Amino acid sequence: MTEPDTEAIRRQLIDAFEGADYPVSNPIELLxxxxxxxxxxxxxxxxxxxxxxxxxxxQRTDGATDGFPYETPEALADDIxxxxxxVGKLP
Known part of the structure; x- marks a missing residue:
């Protein structure tokens, strides 16, 4: 079993979301x-x-709500x- 690379996932998220028109107010704007x-x-x-x-x-277990609006893909990736x-999906 290969441990996931959290930084690799973060980079993938940033690459995927960097083309959005920031700030984004909801997830639909990212699609x-x-x-x-x-x-x-x-x-x-x-x-x-x-x-x-x-x-x-x-989904956060600490009771935090989603962080929208997001100003940058980095902030969005960090929250994800x-x-x-x-929730234990990544180390």
Whole structure:
């Protein structure tokens, strides 16, 4: 079993979302930027998750709400990574 590379996932997220028109106010505004639309996946090691699964998989366990609006793809990627780590999907 290959451990996922969290930084590789972060870079993939930034690359996928950097084409969005920032600031973005909701997840729907991100879809046109994705290379494969809603079928876009992010993979590293044993980790593989579609963009649609990310929404559910990255729900924070600390009670935080989503961080919209986002000003940069880096801020969005960081929140997704934090959420995935909070729920144990990434180390």
């Amino acid at each position: 046109p930027a994705l290379p494969n639309g809603p079928a876009t996946t992010f993979e590293s090691g044993e980790f593989s998750m579609s963009v649609l699964e990310l929404r559910d998989g990255a 990574i934090d959420g995935l780590q909070d």
